[in-house]
Amino acid sequence: MVRILVPLRQTVDANVVVRALPDGSGVDAQGAALVINPFDEIALEAALQQKEQGRAVEVVVASIGPAEVERALRTALAMGADRALLVRTQAQALPAAPVAAALLAALARREDAGLVLMGKQAIDDDLGMTAQMLAARLGWPQAMFAASLQLEDDSAVVVCEHDVGTRTLRLPLPCVVAADLRLAEPRFVSLANVMKARRKPLEVLDVAQVAELAGEALPAVAEPLRLLRVAEVRQRRQQQMLPDADALVRQLHQQGLWPQEES
Amino acid sequence: MGVEMAQAGATLLVAPADLVASVREPAVLRREVAQMLAAAHRFGQPVDIALLAGDVADARDRAEVLARLPGVRRIWLLVDARLGQWLAEPCAAALQALVVAEGHVRIIGHDSMAHRDVLGRLAGLLQAPALSDVVAVEAPEVVRRPMHAGAIVADVRIEALPVVLLVRGAAFAGAAAALLAEADDAGHEGHDAAGAEIVVLDPMPDLPVPVKLEDVMASGRDDAMPDLARARIVLGMGRGAATEPARSLLMQLARRLGAAVAATRAVVDEGLAPGDWQVGQTGKRIAPQLYVAFGISGAHQHVAGIADARVIVAVNRDADAPIFKVADFGIVADVETVLRDMLMQLPSRAEDKPE
Numbered sequence A: 001m002v003r004i005l006v007p008l009r010q011t012v013d014a015n016v017v018v019r020a021l022p023d024g025s026g027v028d029a030q031g032a033a034l035v036i037n038p039f040d041e042i043a044l045e046a047a048l049q050q051k052e053q054g055r056a057v058e059v060v061v062a063s064i065g066p067a068e069v070e071r072a073l074r075t076a077l078a079m080g081a082d083r084a085l086l087v088r089t090q091a092q093a094l095p096a097a098p099v100a101a102a103l104l105a106a107l108a109r110r111e112d113a114g115l116v117l118m119g120k121q122a123i124d125d126d127l128g129m130t131a132q133m134l135a136a137r138l139g140w141p142q143a144m145f146a147a148s149l150q151l152e153d154d155s156a157v158v159v160c161e162h163d164v165g166t167r168t169l170r171l172p173l174p175c176v177v178a179a180d181l182r183l184a185e186p187r188f189v190s191l192a193n194v195m196k197a198r199r200k201p202l203e204v205l206d207v208a209q210v211a212e213l214a215g216e217a218l219p220a221v222a223e224p225l226r227l228l229r230v231a232e233v234r235q236r237r238q239q240q241m242l243p244d245a246d247a248l249v250r251q252l253h254q255q256g257l258w259p260q261e262e263s
Numbered sequence B: 001m002g003v004e005m006a007q008a009g010a011t012l013l014v015a016p017a018d019l020v021a022s023v024r025e026p027a028v029l030r031r032e033v034a035q036m037l038a039a040a041h042r043f044g045q046p047v048d049i050a051l052l053a054g055d056v057a058d059a060r061d062r063a064e065v066l067a068r069l070p071g072v073r074r075i076w077l078l079v080d081a082r083l084g085q086w087l088a089e090p091c092a093a094a095l096q097a098l099v100v101a102e103g104h105v106r107i108i109g110h111d112s113m114a115h116r117d118v119l120g121r122l123a124g125l126l127q128a129p130a131l132s133d134v135v136a137v138e139a140p141e142v143v144r145r146p147m148h149a150g151a152i153v154a155d156v157r158i159e160a161l162p163v164v165l166l167v168r169g170a171a172f173a174g175a176a177a178a179l180l181a182e183a184d185d186a187g188h189e190g191h192d193a194a195g196a197e198i199v200v201l202d203p204m205p206d207l208p209v210p211v212k213l214e215d216v217m218a219s220g221r222d223d224a225m226p227d228l229a230r231a232r233i234v235l236g237m238g239r240g241a242a243t244e245p246a247r248s249l250l251m252q253l254a255r256r257l258g259a260a261v262a263a264t265r266a267v268v269d270e271g272l273a274p275g276d277w278q279v280g281q282t283g284k285r286i287a288p289q290l291y292v293a294f295g296i297s298g299a300h301q302h303v304a305g306i307a308d309a310r311v312i313v314a315v316n317r318d319a320d321a322p323i324f325k326v327a328d329f330g331i332v333a334d335v336e337t338v339l340r341d342m343l344m345q346l347p348s349r350a351e352d353k354p355e
């Protein structure tokens, strides 16, 4: 039976519409509630379900970032993860995807994970690249956009959403599976479990230590992509209210967006 | 960082995955590649195209369609039975071999799920950074992309090469149209003989195929419905329009207009529409001429997927629904009434009697 590693990212709550800092140097997340990235939370739920069904021995969560990300890990422990790893960075910013992938690869090897289950994308940068990069680094097969997961003795059967329809993949273990929205529905955390989670093991590591431990070279450029400036997006639309469908059809007609009368 | 990075080096454009049936149509393939090409040209470097295919004849057919697009140096055919299914492991390995041998420094794909899968893995193999959903190239080293469900747009400086860029096709549609017109003009005047060189990558590297594709399920859409990502008119089905009788009326209107149907996450989660109908931050980002949102509240995660539509119409019975803030035209009414009225406005046809 496998040990499942679930990498987590802490993000701003999905209900918050973030603003740009006045000088455009970044995103203003001051005071916004921080949560586990929703896709990672789904991945964690799916991992916990595998363990509860007796198909995994242990669920280990891991996060990379400043000390604050411990909160996300504690929440994950309260949801039911067995232990947590925190790779602490000096910088406030979360690491670039290639760096995160290298560090997670080192952790996956150290933990002898049979499956890495993670979110397909983080809802802050909306990048959606880390799972694939991690799989490539490990040389493990990957299943993106997972909508269902079935673990067998030495393989995983994953139904993946796709541009059109779905595809069912059978992957040998170890492998990387990236969760889409419908893989699982995250459970609520009870207060009792929050208390229990305080006593679960949470190991703090630093970046150099992790890189060294599996002989993973970190990318030569730590910040291969630099955020130059950000701005808020304003939709400029007419916002013209119409009384009924007849008025709408007249408008669409004018715009060439309604079928012309056939004779 | 401050160090000036050399920006020279060819760009490799990866032709769209032909898993979507309509991509097989020459006109669609040409248009989609032209969109990526328009982005690629912004870097001012030679552009090659990589075509992945399961067999040679198929690859050649598609290469011929693309060879006369302006500003293409070479078309690389990556042909192997193991590439036909667009599995990430063999496809990324084949592309890696090409990129390493030819020294491409930018790899450009479409921001589709197939390309996220394959080119994300390629970035990992190359230990290169990658950016999804690129909507503009501001300078050879600066690209623009949305974040936070489209609430924020960011300019990102590329500090390391090679880099993988997945572009939002619609954002380059204008420039692409100009490229296509240029190709057509050259064709009419008969001086297009040259075209891009077509080269078969030989030998192919060893391709790993650890994963078995056990099943492929088509979407729950009927064949007559146009591809959502490419449709001219899209009708959006929100929770307020996902149950009968509104649902049937909406589907009927879509058929009559030749429109595709999109859905919100809420509707897909409830099993009332297939997953590939979802539009938004974590679904498809579409750019039709017309999007009509029926019974959709207008959560920013949904709006992120429709922001590029030319005209947005919202129909919702709640006058305070946020969708009206991002619409060109709005009607505060019950969706059923509006759908029936719109159907009445269409020239009637025998096979589509309202239920």
Ligand SMILES: Cc1cc2nc3c(=O)[nH]c(=O)nc-3n(C[C@H](O)[C@H](O)[C@H](O)COP(=O)(O)OP(=O)(O)OC[C@H]3O[C@@H](n4cnc5c(N)ncnc54)[C@H](O)[C@@H]3O)c2cc1C
Residues within 6 Å of the ligand: A014, A038, A039, A123, B237, B238, B239, B240, B241, B263, B264, B265, B266, B267, B278, B279, B280, B281, B282, B283, B284, B294, B295, B296, B297, B298, B299, B300, B301, B302, B305, B315, B316, B317, B318, B321, B333, B334, B335, B336
């Ligand atoms: C991580 C994350 C990712 C997400 N990604 C996406 C995404 O990609 N795409 C997406 O769409 N959503 C996404 N969401 C969900 C999003 O936040 C909203 O929950 C969802 O878009 C709401 O769908 P809806 O508008 O159909 O439903 P609701 O919000 O329930 O709105 C229904 C609307 O219908 C109206 N209505 C009801 N009955 C009628 C009637 N008879 N006539 C007229 N109007 C009526 C109501 O007034 C209401 O405004 C995501 C959420 C999260 C947390």
